[in-house]
Amino acid sequence: MHPLPWLFAGMVLFHHGYWPLAFLAEFMFFLTALRLNHEAIHHNLGFGSAGHRAVLHGLSLVMLGSNHSVAFNHLRHHQHINTEQDLEGKAGRMSLRQVIVYGPFFPLECHIVALKEGGPVWRKKVLIDLALNLVLPAAAIGFGLAFVAWHFSAMLLAQCFTALFAVWITHRGCDESALVARTQRGRMVNAVSYNMFFHLEHHLFPGVPVKRLPELADRLEAVEPAFAKAIRPVLGR
Structure with missing residues (x-):
């Protein structure tokens, strides 16, 4: 349910003309929707396969793009990290300037790879997502809904x-590191990021839900104190 308050806040702020705050609310909606999408990809929401698939379809409707193309590439990212097959990890090997320029092309590449290499099952899921993408623009045009156009x-x-x-x-x-991802300590940062910066812990144990990652981090450091000294922070050096 995390994305819903931010979506509602964005709607209200847009209606009253508070554009900067409305944009911030939309950013937080996208952030929390990404977290929900990520949990559905790893089947960490407690549903069956059909339930997690429905979540990805629903998120594709409101986030645009195909979340099943994201799922296909994200699962390959875990399986083939830092290899030629790791399309998602490709961005991590870029400079800041390079990744900003590459940004608009990243979702397109995810769709192309999923459609070409995912086989008929993944292809069907991606095409359903893309069909759902037509709902928001149709509603904005058909009913004159300014907020929907703004959200789009x-x-x-x-x-x-x-x-x-x-x-x-x-x-x-x-x-080029044995630690394949960064992680973050600090309650405030992790509260604002909804615990999504515990990314090294996620790579080590992808079946652990995001809400339990702080507990996992504490357990790892209790077992191996050197772990805390070796980690690379998300925000910082």
């Missing part, structure tokens, strides 16, 4: 920065 535009912009916020920030500088 904000999601298009957010998709262009997914490579930066969802990949680069947690993987930069880790392509």
Whole structure:
């Protein structure tokens, strides 16, 4: 349910003309929707396969793009990290300037790879997602809903920065390290990021839900104190 308050806040703020705050709310909606999408990809929401698939379809409707194309490439990212097959991790090997320029092309590449290499099952899921993408623009035009048009535009912009916020920030500088991802300590940062910066812990144990990652981090450090000294922070050096 995390994305819903931010979506409602964005709607209200847009209606009253508070554009900067409305944009911030849309950003937080996209962030929390990414977290929900990520949990559905790893089947960490407690549903069956059909339930997790429905979540990805529903998120594709409101976030735009195909979340099943994201799922296909994210699962390959875990299986083939830092190899030629790791399209998602490609952004982590770029400089900040490079990943910003690459950003708009990243979702397109995810779709192309999933459609070409995913086989008929993944292809069907991606095409359903893309068909659902037509709902928001149709509603905006058909019913004259200004907020829906605003939301559509904000999601298009957010998709262009997914490579930066969802990949680069947690993987930069880790392509030649035994630690394949970065992680973050600090309650305030992790509260604002909804615990999504515990990314190294996630790579070690992808079946652990995001809400339990702080507990996992504490357990890892209790077992191996050197772990805390070796980690690379998401925000910092």
